[in-house]
Amino acid sequence: MKTALTELVGVRHPVVQTGMGWVAGPRLVSATAQAGGLGILASATMSYDELEAAIKETRSRTTRPFGVNLRADADDAQRRVELLIASGVRVASFALAPKKDMIARLKDNGIVVIPSVGAARHAEKVAGWGADAVIVQGGEGGGHTGGVATTLLLPSVLDAVDIPVVAAGGFFDGRGLAAALAYGAAGIAMGTRFLLTRESTVPDAVKQAYLEHGLNGTVVTRKVDGMPHRVLRTDLVDALEGSGRVTGLARAAANAVRFRKLTGLSWGALAREGLSMKRGGERTWSRLVMAANTPMLLRAGLVEGDTRAGILASGQVVGLLGDLPPVEELIDGIVADAAAILNRLGTG
Template identity: 30%
Template sequence: MSITRLLGIKYPIFQGAMAQIALAPLVGAVSNAGGLGIIASGGLSANQLREEIRKTREITDKPFAVNLMLMMPNIPELIDVVIEEDVKIVTTGAGTPAPYMETFKNHQILVIPVVPSVKIAKKMETLGADAIVAEGTEAGGHVGETTTMALLPQVVDAVSIPVIGAGGIADGRGIAAAFALGAQGVQIGTRFLTTIECPTHPNFKQAVIDANDTSTTVTGRSLGGPVRSIKNEMIKAYLELENKKASREELEQLSLGSLRKAVHEGNVEQGSVMAGQIAGLCNKITTAEEMITTMFQEAQHVLDRMASLSLVEKEWI
């Protein structure tokens, strides 16, 4: 079954679950536009998640999902809210959904883990995942080490469930490329940062618009939790501390509250502006609907053009 039919959506596009950003205004807009809006529950209390779910339903009557960061200590309470509010799709990360899979299945909840490797993708299929998001290191926020170009076709070959490509996709060409590699859909985060409905400070959006292909870097490798962000004063100081083998406590003290500073206060020098390597293509503010429809028109154009190409000279065949 195609991912669009499985989830009841028009376009095979997931909106990335960006912490403190992927909330009702953006999620509802994406779902209304025909994609799958995803609420980021990381950092939310059970009551806050319930409020975001209800706010989203005030905006849209289309399907949407909740992302569950499984390392969060209040995950059991968040799952209770998902069940009580009758959300039928969850994406997962930062841990295994194994302890909760039976509960999800008992409540007819579709489970779609985000994975950075073939090994984990195969484990998720064995657990009963309904689809997989294979996310390359080009993505913003928490990342793995393998690029999307290398990861995606290997995951597609390794599992029999639908695979969604993520990391480094921001236009129709990227969508077409993901489909060429075997994906049934795409997950996009960074491009949604430059939508009107994205509830971030204008300075945050401008930082993404001003970014180019070399504007991001990865911190946190020494802690085992690499994160991709746009370079700024805080990131520079963090990397200097990492190079000096600073303790976890020193590094965490420097980055404490940094996402809030950037997202809500607009402090894009001392805050964490998480974004992917594709930020250089995100240079225009649009509505979520315009973004989605334009990208899929572009993707269809690319695929149509490719269908007419011959990669081998006929006289050589």
């Protein structure tokens, strides 16, 4: 199935596996690439050395294109950019918009730049800076998300820019892909659906916990890191929602210490990242401390399998999922179903 995305990136199918922290590692990314989609490694929860090893492992598993998600505000962001260039990674994606010079550096070395955006004005900005495409996530999506549904956000972005637009938030099957293409998108990106596959390294017990949730099984909370964050409804989330500010900050500070040790970041680097985040938005210092809390809460659930102590990011689509298919079967099924739908509509 050819679209502007497949032509731009060099993949067979317009299906993107997003760069989910603690989830999108070499096994899942390479399986997606082998199945013809675009797999994206999540580097925000990796040290530089871990990212270097993950790229090498993914390369050993597949010869097909894949991407790496970067934090543009990270203290070592430029060093990671150079790693992608030296490694010949095909795509660089970003959760926060990279600066114009970073986009230029990547593009000058043949790397496709695809930031994620949550508003038409953000898409216009990065398109003006030279981004090759954008991923636009509606409010149905998991993790950090906005309040506008994909069905409204997607057309607003399509009307605003002339570069390929990939739709995210609420997609899980061929009907969704067909709908996104009908809107004018160049493909779809999925997180929760790929998290719930055989190749996902999330513990089986945690996957089963996801499958037990219905369409009302997620909640958008600000108690994780001070920003809107869609997660599964759990006892921990309910406790966080009812906790006071002081208790939340104390827990966050302790987790920030643990995250620093895991990633190898110095206290100076964390402070510089905090100042960068504060300059780039409206975050208070308390929210910055909470932001450092997020990776460890996610790790407890998605890596350690402790659903009582961890946060489980999830899109609303979890309520429509009931299986754990292999990645190849998932992608093939989505593309085949979408093609059949579009063919039927075109001849009806």
